Amino acid sequence: MARxxxxxxxxxxxxxxxxxxxxxxxxxxxxxHDAGADGLTTHPRPDERHIRRSDVRDLAELTRPWRxxxxxxxxxxxxxxxxxxxxxxxxxxxxxxxxxPDAFTSEEGWKLDAAQHRLVDQALAELKPLGCRIILFIxxxxxxxxxxxxxxxxxxxxxxxxxxxxxxxGDSAALLRNCAAAAVRAAELGLIVNxxxxxxxxxxxxxxxxxxxxAEASIGHELTADALVMGFAAAVRAxxxxxxxxxxx
Numbered sequence: 584m585a586r587x588x589x590x591x592x593x594x595x596x597x598x599x600x601x602x603x604x605x606x607x608x609x610x611x612x613x614x615x616h617d618a619g620a621d622g623l624t625t626h627p628r629p630d631e632r633h634i635r636r637s638d639v640r641d642l643a644e645l646t647r648p649w650r651x652x653x654x655x656x657x658x659x660x661x662x663x664x665x666x667x668x669x670x671x672x673x674x675x676x677x678x679x680x681x682x683x684p685d686a687f688t689s690e691e692g693w694k695l696d697a698a699q700h701r702l703v704d705q706a707l708a709e710l711k712p713l714g715c716r717i718i719l720f721i722x723x724x725x726x727x728x729x730x731x732x733x734x735x736x737x738x739x740x741x742x743x744x745x746x747x748x749x750x751x752x753g754d755s756a757a758l759l760r761n762c763a764a765a766a767v768r769a770a771e772l773g774l775i776v777n778x779x780x781x782x783x784x785x786x787x788x789x790x791x792x793x794x795x796x797x798a799e800a801s802i803g804h805e806l807t808a809d810a811l812v813m814g815f816a817a818a819v820r821a822x823x824x825x826x827x828x829x830x831x832x
Contacts, residue, residue: 586798587619588624589615589819590804592626608634612642614819620823621799623646623653623654624678626658627657627668654674655672659678660680661703666710669715670713678777679703679706692721693721700734717736719738722765731774737774740777741778747786755789759789766797767795776795776797777798778801782802787826791826806819
């Protein structure tokens with residue numbers, strides 16, 4: 584069964600709209616763990632619009648007794664600041680995204696042209712000795728997989744935002760095939776397959792059914808939105824059920 588890594592960025596975004604510290608990111612990290620999540624994801628952007636560097640430190644301390652079975656995944660663009668955070672925290676997994684530090688959100692994968700390849704190669708040279716799993720964010724395109732394998736990264740995270748948009752429009756068959764083809768190619772090359780972006784309780788089950796075994800789904804925005812209705816712990820349990828192919832309450 585695919586692991587569920589709960590992204591806490593939107594909890595931090597809500598917290599940052601006031602100076603009260605509410606909602607408490609650590610409290611929600613604990614709720615996610617207790618409700619059956621398999622790990623936590625954070626994307627500490629330079630502007631700290633949501634997760635702050637201090638949050639990452641605090642979450643690393645919170646999760647220390649639960650790790651490595653319960654994993655910490657740090658996601659970000661491999662600039663000096665992010666690489667220093669990863670070196671300090673030493674998460675179980677590090678997901679590298681190609682978007683610039685001021686991007687609205689991560690909406691495209693690595694193209695791995697010459698410039699990107701140099702950037703990724705430099706990052707892997709620093710990150711590999713830390714012992715964390717290195718994942719590269721890619722578009723749902725099987726042609727994007729072999730270049731990731733050539734870098735020596737451990738796996739891919741398939742960007743599923745375009746699939747989710749097509750699902751909302753009622754025309755997701757082509758994107759579903761593309762996601763599946765990318766996952767199959769990655770499996771052939773021995774790469775780990777993760778998925779993430781705009782996944783919810785409706786579009787997740789058909790995606791899981793269409794793909795070869797997925798290692799992990801990183802989900803935050805939609806899970807947090809559902810939690811406004813059903814509660815955070817119940818939302819975590821519902822997404823775990825969706826990942827297992829079980830019924831969603």
